[in-house]
Amino acid sequence: MSSSLTVLGSCGAWPEPGRACSGFVLEHEGFRVVLDLGYGTLSRLLAHLGSAVGDGVDAVVVTHHHPDHMLDLHGLFRARWFGRRDAAPIPLYAPPRVLAMLKSLEDEDPDDVDRVLAHRPLPAGPYDVGPFVLTSRALPHFVPNAGVRLAADGLCVSYTGDTGPDAALADLGRDADLFVVEASDRHQRRGVPPAATTSLHLSARQAGQAAAAAGARRLLLTHFWPGNDRERSRADAAAVFDGEVMLAEEGLRIALP
Numbered sequence: 001m002s003s004s005l006t007v008l009g010s011c012g013a014w015p016e017p018g019r020a021c022s023g024f025v026l027e028h029e030g031f032r033v034v035l036d037l038g039y040g041t042l043s044r045l046l047a048h049l050g051s052a053v054g055d056g057v058d059a060v061v062v063t064h065h066h067p068d069h070m071l072d073l074h075g076l077f078r079a080r081w082f083g084r085r086d087a088a089p090i091p092l093y094a095p096p097r098v099l100a101m102l103k104s105l106e107d108e109d110p111d112d113v114d115r116v117l118a119h120r121p122l123p124a125g126p127y128d129v130g131p132f133v134l135t136s137r138a139l140p141h142f143v144p145n146a147g148v149r150l151a152a153d154g155l156c157v158s159y160t161g162d163t164g165p166d167a168a169l170a171d172l173g174r175d176a177d178l179f180v181v182e183a184s185d186r187h188q189r190r191g192v193p194p195a196a197t198t199s200l201h202l203s204a205r206q207a208g209q210a211a212a213a214a215g216a217r218r219l220l221l222t223h224f225w226p227g228n229d230r231e232r233s234r235a236d237a238a239a240v241f242d243g244e245v246m247l248a249e250e251g252l253r254i255a256l257p
């Protein structure tokens with residue numbers, strides 16, 4: 001059975017017209033893991049599944065509780081609550097504040113969330129997630145963010161969520177077939193040099209450096225700030241990383257490994 005990563009959304013912060021914020025579907029041996037569900041990703045996920053109620057999602061991983069990474073998780077909760085209330089809960093691997101945020105949107109009966117999603121905290125583990133072993137690392141961001149690594153027989157995909165530069169990125173993406181790395185490139189909109197950007201997001205050049213340090217095979221840049229020049233981001237990463245550099249794009253399906 002073929003393995004793949006499908007991009008649901010490629011934008012950071014808020015979606016560009018016609019696009020969505022962070023979200024991916026990783027499929028291997030018939031098992032589907034959703035990675036983040038930011039603004040605008042849910043309808044794309046349901047179309048991908050061919051199910052109006054989210055049938056076919058085997059696990060969800062959310063890196064942190066910023067809404068551009070998790071707000072459509074509430075929509076998935078609703079689809080399951082109204083459409084599949086008696087189904088087994090879907091495992092949700094996420095920092096505890098993701099669950100708290102979700103429950104804050106269900107303030108009449110927050111425990112309903114637990115009937116639909118079975119929470120396991122990140123960073124923690126390792127966890128067995130279908131054919132994968134999920135490991136995670138705390139990475140520097142404005143709020144607790146877990147970088148994740150999903151390794152199966154003959155396949156490894158790592159994803160940063162949102163992060164600043166950190167030595168742990170090399171271990172997170174070590175020898176990965178695909179390293180999905182945020183490239184907010186805030187300097188593009190601010191008109192300042194890349195070095196002057198925050199320590200809590202990455203430039204595309206820093207993303208390339210992380211992929212090179214990790215020895216990753218391919219790099220998928222994502223979390224583009226709205227209005228950014230994505231080809232400029234690709235060139236910046238390719239200047240420091242010898243492997244293939246890809247740009248996240250809504251609907252893009254990457255065959256793995």
Ligand SMILES: [Zn+2]
Pocket residue numbers: 064066141162
């Ligand atoms: Zn964030």
